[in-house]
Amino acid sequence: MSSTTAQSGLARARRGVAPGGTGTAGGKRKSKLSAQATRTFFWLLLPSVVLLVLIHGYPLIYAAVQATHDGDLLQTGNFVGVQNFSTVLTSPAFWKAAQFTLWFTIVGVFGSWLVGLGLALLLRTKIPAGNTFKVLLLLPWVVPIVVSSTAWNWLVATPDSLIPALFRNLGLGTPLFLADPTLASITVMVFKVWVSFPFMMMMISAALASVDTTVYEAASMDGASPWQQFTQITLPLIARSTYISWILMTIFCVNDFPTIYLLTGGGPVNATTSLVVLAYRTVFQDFATGPGVAIAFLMTMTLVVISVILYRQIRKSSVE
Amino acid sequence: MNASSEARRSFSRRGFLGLTAAAASVPLLAACGGGSASQGGGGAGGTVKFWDMPWATPAYNDAAKSIAEGFSGANGSKASYQIIQWNNFYQTFSSAIASKTGPAVSTGGGFQAFQFEQQGQIAYADKVIDKLKANGQFDDFLPGVLDPFKSDKGYVAVPWQLDMRVFWYRKSLFEKANVALPTDWPSLLEAGKALKKVGAFGFTTGAGAGNNYANHSMIMMMVNNGGGVFNKDGELDLMNDRNVEAMEFVLELVSNGIVDPAAVSYTTDNMSAQWKDGKAGYGLFQVNVPQRVGDTSGDLLVADPIKGPHGDKATIVFPNNIMMYTNTPSQDASEEFLVYYLGQLKQLWQKKLMSALPVFKSITEMPEFADDPNNVKIVKDWQPIAKTFASQGSKLNANLAALDGGQALNQFSQTIITGKADAKTALQTFQSGLESVLKK
Numbered sequence: 001m002s003s004t005t006a007q008s009g010l011a012r013a014r015r016g017v018a019p020g021g022t023g024t025a026g027g028k029r030k031s032k033l034s035a036q037a038t039r040t041f042f043w044l045l046l047p048s049v050v051l052l053v054l055i056h057g058y059p060l061i062y063a064a065v066q067a068t069h070d071g072d073l074l075q076t077g078n079f080v081g082v083q084n085f086s087t088v089l090t091s092p093a094f095w096k097a098a099q100f101t102l103w104f105t106i107v108g109v110f111g112s113w114l115v116g117l118g119l120a121l122l123l124r125t126k127i128p129a130g131n132t133f134k135v136l137l138l139l140p141w142v143v144p145i146v147v148s149s150t151a152w153n154w155l156v157a158t159p160d161s162l163i164p165a166l167f168r169n170l171g172l173g174t175p176l177f178l179a180d181p182t183l184a185s186i187t188v189m190v191f192k193v194w195v196s197f198p199f200m201m202m203m204i205s206a207a208l209a210s211v212d213t214t215v216y217e218a219a220s221m222d223g224a225s226p227w228q229q230f231t232q233i234t235l236p237l238i239a240r241s242t243y244i245s246w247i248l249m250t251i252f253c254v255n256d257f258p259t260i261y262l263l264t265g266g267g268p269v270n271a272t273t274s275l276v277v278l279a280y281r282t283v284f285q286d287f288a289t290g291p292g293v294a295i296a297f298l299m300t301m302t303l304v305v306i307s308v309i310l311y312r313q314i315r316k317s318s319v320e
Numbered sequence: 321m322n323a324s325s326e327a328r329r330s331f332s333r334r335g336f337l338g339l340t341a342a343a344a345s346v347p348l349l350a351a352c353g354g355g356s357a358s359q360g361g362g363g364a365g366g367t368v369k370f371w372d373m374p375w376a377t378p379a380y381n382d383a384a385k386s387i388a389e390g391f392s393g394a395n396g397s398k399a400s401y402q403i404i405q406w407n408n409f410y411q412t413f414s415s416a417i418a419s420k421t422g423p424a425v426s427t428g429g430g431f432q433a434f435q436f437e438q439q440g441q442i443a444y445a446d447k448v449i450d451k452l453k454a455n456g457q458f459d460d461f462l463p464g465v466l467d468p469f470k471s472d473k474g475y476v477a478v479p480w481q482l483d484m485r486v487f488w489y490r491k492s493l494f495e496k497a498n499v500a501l502p503t504d505w506p507s508l509l510e511a512g513k514a515l516k517k518v519g520a521f522g523f524t525t526g527a528g529a530g531n532n533y534a535n536h537s538m539i540m541m542m543v544n545n546g547g548g549v550f551n552k553d554g555e556l557d558l559m560n561d562r563n564v565e566a567m568e569f570v571l572e573l574v575s576n577g578i579v580d581p582a583a584v585s586y587t588t589d590n591m592s593a594q595w596k597d598g599k600a601g602y603g604l605f606q607v608n609v610p611q612r613v614g615d616t617s618g619d620l621l622v623a624d625p626i627k628g629p630h631g632d633k634a635t636i637v638f639p640n641n642i643m644m645y646t647n648t649p650s651q652d653a654s655e656e657f658l659v660y661y662l663g664q665l666k667q668l669w670q671k672k673l674m675s676a677l678p679v680f681k682s683i684t685e686m687p688e689f690a691d692d693p694n695n696v697k698i699v700k701d702w703q704p705i706a707k708t709f710a711s712q713g714s715k716l717n718a719n720l721a722a723l724d725g726g727q728a729l730n731q732f733s734q735t736i737i738t739g740k741a742d743a744k745t746a747l748q749t750f751q752s753g754l755e756s757v758l759k760k
């Protein structure tokens with residue numbers, strides 16, 4: 001079989017076209033709602049809109065007020081314009097936290113995606129006690145973060161904890177996983193991956209389940225190797241789910257307070273202080289509401305930009 | 321049309337942006353308030369809402385609830401009891417007070433009363449003090465515990481317990497190391513070196529998540545040397561020679577391995593485990609360490625206060641207090657409740673539920689308290705030399721809240737116990753950090 005035939009088979013498979021099939025048309029259908037239906041639609045939607053405005057709109061506006069004023073949680077002070085933002089943006093602590101947040105997010109998103117992808121693929125095969133295995137794999141996601149962070153603390157915190165003791169017995173010294181700034185950063189990121197991979201695994205498993213297995217048969221008949229099938233069928237067909245999971249995980253990572261705060265409190269010496277931890281400390285420990293909310297605003301704006309970029313990728317992946 | 325294209329159509333860009341903005345606004349929502357505002361109970365109908373913190377085990381809160389709900393005022397007023405968790409407590413109080421759903425009376429952060437006084441939310445306790453004078457409880461206060469709460473406008477709160485920091489030691493480790501208990505800084509260094517040889521640490525502390533003991537240890541060493549964060553006029557005074565000398569000494573302890581290198585990440589539980597496992601030989605801790613650690617061997621004992629190089633002796637204390645708020649169904653009922661509650665406090669020590677010192681002499685004399693020689697030693701030797709975070713000054717104020725548990729102090733103590741900077745540089749950074757958050 002020529003490579004051209006194989007490529008053509010893979011291309012058809014990527015489009016979800018079964019052998020001999022013609023694919024789905026996806027025709028566009030315009031429908032006009034009647035005036036009555038429009039009014040009904042409006043009234044049905046109204047309660048949700050009101051709730052959204054109350055739950056999200058009011059706090060956003062209130063936060064915007066706090067970010068542009070001095071004062072504290074109880075009493076909003078004078079209007080200071082963008083001073084809180086300039087205070088934050090000229091603070092080394094902000095940029096250090098931004099840097100850590102970036103790494104935490106990159107490792108959190110791609111680390112959990114890779115582990116989740118590997119396990120989702122593994123779970124497609126028949127393995128002994130597969131269902132039990134699936135349940136066990138979901139545990140890190142299911143267990144409350146306060147419990148898992150305590151468990152991790154027991155595992156690594158003191159020189160006599162299980163993992164440092166293991167290193168010592170292997171003659172590898174006694175690493176202080178939470179006391180050394182670099183090791184603490186790595187530990188927090190690994191913890192995040194551990195907590196998050198089940199979510200990724202579920203997203204990818206769901207995407208894989210919707211893939212018609214006949215496309216693999218078609219590709220196989222056209223001579224595609226398992227690697228070619230993985231890179232040119234599996235990955236493209238789960239691309240939409242992948243991008244959506246990346247968006248969600250990016251938001252989860254940037255906004256993740258408990259994972260970091262419970263394990264290291266942002267230390268040692270701010271080595272694991274992320275932007276959300278910094279915002280929390282600024283508002284609730286230093287009582288500097290304006291700068292703290294300004295940090296939260298900057299985070300939100302960044303997240304929206306990242307999400308838009310990834311959303312464009314989703315649209316691209318949907319266009320055939 | 322297949323399911324995929326249908327989903328694509330409904331998943332519009334605008335809808336997606338809306339969802340994204342909503343999800344991304346989580347930190348904003350977190351940052352802009354919204355804590356548990358109303359905690360039930362009412363406030364109308366003569367019910368005094370009393371909010372209390374989890375000061376000890378759940379048994380403490382059960383006992384405190386029972387006391388509070390046993391209140392029956394002269395005009396038929398009652399009291400309700402609500403536990404407020406420490407996490408985000410300032411947010412919880414602030415948002416509740418702002419929405420007029422806050423308590424009439426509460427315990428809380430050590431400097432909380434001063435924070436809310438600035439905003440006109442605190443009802444002064446002068447009439448309560450008058451009532452305590454009339455019923456004899458005023459004369460029962462330990463010396464000096466009431467004065468810090470007197471502002472220019474009146475008493476902002478009434479103390480009810482003293483969260484004291486004292487040095488504890490494990491007797492068997494000192495015997496094993498064959499070294500005497502420290503009486504001053506040089507002997508503390510010597511004892512630390514000897515303890516190290518038997519696998520223990522001579523300056524036990526911790527600065528991990530939620531652990532303030534390293535912060536307290538740093539300030540304690542400053543005041544133990546006659547220094548402190550503020551001068552007598554309440555102005556920031558971190559760079560004084562006594563503070564520099566104190567921090568140079570702590571750095572010497574660090575460089576000699578007398579401070580556990582992992583201490584920077586220790587939670588209070590990690591620190592307690594070090595005490596229980598015989599890794600901690602000597603260090604600053606609160607009252608009732610054996611009970612907290614779970615050691616019934618009688619081997620954990622309160623040490624003597626140590627003398628700084630200039631002859632100073634001091635430790636730090638947090639005079640925790642009960643405050644009243646202007647938003648109350650009846651100020652008379654709030655005052656009546658507070659007097660009643662102070663009168664019932666002895667039950668908490670009788671039941672051995674407290675990890676703090678009482679503020680009343682009569683409670684320190686109760687057998688349930690006085691039978692413990694550690695308690696007696698703390699009252700006799702440590703309480704008279706205890707100073708607040710306001711040292712070298714004596715007046716408490718709202719700024720102390722930003723010092724206590726704030727980013728600047730935490731970063732400073734972590735820097736010191738990791739030995740990452742010299743004393744002057746660390747203090748300078750600490751001073752800059754505090755200057756940026758203290759109200760002028």
